Amino acid sequence: MTQLDMLWEYQLADTEADSMAHAIRQSPKRQKLLKLRDYIRDQQESLKSLEGEVAAMMDRVEVIKEAIALADDQLKALQKRVQEEPAANSREAAVFISEAEQLFNTLNDFDSEVRRVSKNASDRERRQRDIKLRAYKSKQEFDQLRVEYDQEYKEKSEILDKMRAAAEEKKKGIEPKYLERYNSIKQHCTPPMAKLINGQCGGCNMGFPSSVLAAIKAGKQVECETCGRLIIG
Numbered sequence: 001m002t003q004l005d006m007l008w009e010y011q012l013a014d015t016e017a018d019s020m021a022h023a024i025r026q027s028p029k030r031q032k033l034l035k036l037r038d039y040i041r042d043q044q045e046s047l048k049s050l051e052g053e054v055a056a057m058m059d060r061v062e063v064i065k066e067a068i069a070l071a072d073d074q075l076k077a078l079q080k081r082v083q084e085e086p087a088a089n090s091r092e093a094a095v096f097i098s099e100a101e102q103l104f105n106t107l108n109d110f111d112s113e114v115r116r117v118s119k120n121a122s123d124r125e126r127r128q129r130d131i132k133l134r135a136y137k138s139k140q141e142f143d144q145l146r147v148e149y150d151q152e153y154k155e156k157s158e159i160l161d162k163m164r165a166a167a168e169e170k171k172k173g174i175e176p177k178y179l180e181r182y183n184s185i186k187q188h189c190t191p192p193m194a195k196l197i198n199g200q201c202g203g204c205n206m207g208f209p210s211s212v213l214a215a216i217k218a219g220k221q222v223e224c225e226t227c228g229r230l231i232i233g
């Protein structure tokens with residue numbers, strides 16, 4: 001067996017192991033797990049921002065309550081003033097009435113704001129409950145799938161380990177410079193070796209000039225100028 005033949009044998013085993021590794025990564029269970037993980041993370045972020053919004057609303061309600069108490073006090077003070085020093089004429093009476101109206105309006109505005117904020121807050125609290133429920137269900141689904149995936153991963157990893165060991169075994173006897181070349185081509189082209197088929201590169205189908213064909217037939221290390229693969233005759 002020539003070095004190239006041995007390298008070809010190694011490639012068969014190496015490619016098989018790579019396919020298995022790829023299948024493990026692409027496992028539908030794994031993809032679903034990743035999706036669920038992202039979904040749960042998104043839900044947690046939504047919850048966090050909703051909590052922040054609700055907290056800000058509660059703060060706002062506290063501020064309004066204080067403002068209402070203040071306006072209430074002002075109204076009481078106005079009533080006291082009107083009782084102690086009743087309006088002497090219609091102009092003074094009009095001033096009292098206008099002041100009282102302003103305070104009433106202020107109180108009404110605060111009242112509707114409190115109502116609006118409270119409604120928004122309870123809407124958000126309802127959304128929080130929905131999200132928590134969905135997140136809980138997703139977490140359960142995630143945990144269940146995780147158990148199944150772990151089992152699948154364990155089984156496939158054992159197979160992969162055997163395949164990698166088999167590939168390692170095929171490396172025996174191959175000179176390091178061939179393996180280095182193989183690995184370096186593999187960085188940009190897989191599989192890194194191609195057979196010569198009808199005078200063409202089996203990887204990209206480009207034809208070789210006769211001088212190159214002669215070199216390949218002579219067992220020299222030739223790489224396809226087009227795809228970069230190492231050609232085996």
Ligand SMILES: [Zn+2]
Nearest residue numbers: 201204224227
């Ligand atoms: Zn090629």
